Amino acid sequence: MRTQVAIIGAGPAGLFLAHLLARAGVDAVVLERRTRDYVEGRVRAGVLEQGTVALMERLGLDARLRAEGLVHTGTNLAYDGEIFRIDMAALTGGSAVTVYGQQEVMRDLFDAAESRGVRIVFEAEDLRLDGLTGDRPSVAFTRNGVAQSLACDFVAACDGFHGVGRASIPADVLKVYERVYPFGWLGILAEVPPVNHELIYANHAHGFALASMRSPTRSRYYVQVGLDERIEDWSDERFWDEVETRLGPQASAGLVRGPSFEKSIAPLRSFVAEPMRYGRLFLAGDAAHIVPPTGAKGMNLAVSDVAMLAEALTLHYAERDASGLDGYSARALARVWKAERFSWWFTGLTHRFPDMDAFARRMQVAELAYIRGSKAAQTAIAENYVGLPMGFGGEPSNR
Numbered sequence: 001m002r003t004q005v006a007i008i009g010a011g012p013a014g015l016f017l018a019h020l021l022a023r024a025g026v027d028a029v030v031l032e033r034r035t036r037d038y039v040e041g042r043v044r045a046g047v048l049e050q051g052t053v054a055l056m057e058r059l060g061l062d063a064r065l066r067a068e069g070l071v072h073t074g075t076n077l078a079y080d081g082e083i084f085r086i087d088m089a090a091l092t093g094g095s096a097v098t099v100y101g102q103q104e105v106m107r108d109l110f111d112a113a114e115s116r117g118v119r120i121v122f123e124a125e126d127l128r129l130d131g132l133t134g135d136r137p138s139v140a141f142t143r144n145g146v147a148q149s150l151a152c153d154f155v156a157a158c159d160g161f162h163g164v165g166r167a168s169i170p171a172d173v174l175k176v177y178e179r180v181y182p183f184g185w186l187g188i189l190a191e192v193p194p195v196n197h198e199l200i201y202a203n204h205a206h207g208f209a210l211a212s213m214r215s216p217t218r219s220r221y222y223v224q225v226g227l228d229e230r231i232e233d234w235s236d237e238r239f240w241d242e243v244e245t246r247l248g249p250q251a252s253a254g255l256v257r258g259p260s261f262e263k264s265i266a267p268l269r270s271f272v273a274e275p276m277r278y279g280r281l282f283l284a285g286d287a288a289h290i291v292p293p294t295g296a297k298g299m300n301l302a303v304s305d306v307a308m309l310a311e312a313l314t315l316h317y318a319e320r321d322a323s324g325l326d327g328y329s330a331r332a333l334a335r336v337w338k339a340e341r342f343s344w345w346f347t348g349l350t351h352r353f354p355d356m357d358a359f360a361r362r363m364q365v366a367e368l369a370y371i372r373g374s375k376a377a378q379t380a381i382a383e384n385y386v387g388l389p390m391g392f393g394g395e396p397s398n399r
């Protein structure tokens with residue numbers, strides 16, 4: 001088998017890249033270890049930045065998103081029993097986010113794959129990358145027990161945090177930056193109407209809580225928990241009690257409880273690997289970086305990476321111009337670090353850290369009080385939350 005670009009992984013990074021390349025007439029094959037059902041079934045965040053929505057539109061895949069997505073022009077912070085709203089649209093000249101589950105995005109991308117000529121090989125196992133520093137790289141894998149090889153010009157590793165892409169880069173080439181947080185998020189999905197028409201991020205003495213949603217009838221809630229917590233110890237009743245306490249009386253007024261149909265604990269991590277290129281291998285999405293979920297930047301960051309990578313690959317094939325590929329790592333990382341900063345900062349503002357003393361706690365409350373009263377501080381949150389420019393299509397990239 002031969003293609004121009006071998007894409008490893010059919011998560012958001014891999015599938016968006018495959019669609020962008022198909023649209024540009026660049027030949028690509030996606031190799032995914034799992035099945036479509038498995039990939040599509042993973043419950044992840046659901047807040048799309050305006051750039052992600054714009055990209056779905058550019059691909060002509062925004063019909064369902066426009067019909068079913070919930071446009072949020074503001075977001076809310078709760079602390080000390082009270083709640084205040086950040087009017088993102090007013091502070092950013094009209095920008096907003098769209099609540100539309102990652103699972104829905106994946107469904108739209110998978111559904112359109114065949115008609116757009118996006119080729120995906122599922123259940124590609126034991127993947128190995130060869131010849132990355134030469135000019136004839138290849139990907140070896142097995143499918144149904146049969147060994148296969150995909151020859152290509154470039155490899156795009158969109159294979160997530162535990163993939164083979166980053167692991168194929170020699171340790172002395174790669175510089176890794178990491179922060180592991182001393183807590184996780186326990187999240188549930190429930191078929192109940194959301195407590196509020198927009199999201200609420202709450203800082204409480206017991207820890208962080210988030211009220212989110214998937215639709216007007218489906219809610220997503222999270223509470224910060226210790227890393228030693230076990231899911232079996234969290235009955236729905238205990239979870240709802242904790243959400244209500246942490247949101248506080250004002251924010252939790254009208255909270256509708258119901259049985260959860262999904263419940264899981266996820267650890268929080270900040271991580272960046274530099275550079276995002278090694279020879280003919282390019283990293284994109286979680287393969288290169290992880291953000292804590294506070295602010296919902298994970299998928300949006302994967303989208304901005306692959307928008308830049310697709311542009312660079314297209315330039316290479318259309319004009320034999322390597323400048324995009326040469327500049328990809330630096331350009332992507334410039335945006336990655338800003339999203340890392342915001343996600344890290346927003347986590348610090350809203351979570352309870354085990355080593356926090358009384359002074360640190362007062363500083364957190366003082367910062368929340370400052371944000372509440374400051375248009376400048378709210379503007380800084382708003383412009384990050386709706387998403388810094390993705391830098392595609394001639395848009396300035398906020399360097």
Ligand code: APR
Pocket residue numbers: 008009010011012013014031032033034039044124127158159160161162163164284285286287297298299300302
């Ligand atoms: N061979 C083939 N496929 C692989 C391999 C491998 N060795 N390793 C991983 N994969 C696949 C995974 O099965 C997964 O479907 O790569 C895909 C990576 O997808 P994600 O982990 O979702 O990563 P990414 O596309 O970068 O998504 C970024 O979306 O899923 C969220 O938390 C994620 O918010 C982040 C964003």
Ligand code: PHB
Pocket residue numbers: 044045046047199210212213220293294295296
């Ligand atoms: C979600 O709805 O799952 C969600 C929303 C906002 C976040 C994180 C997760 O910051």
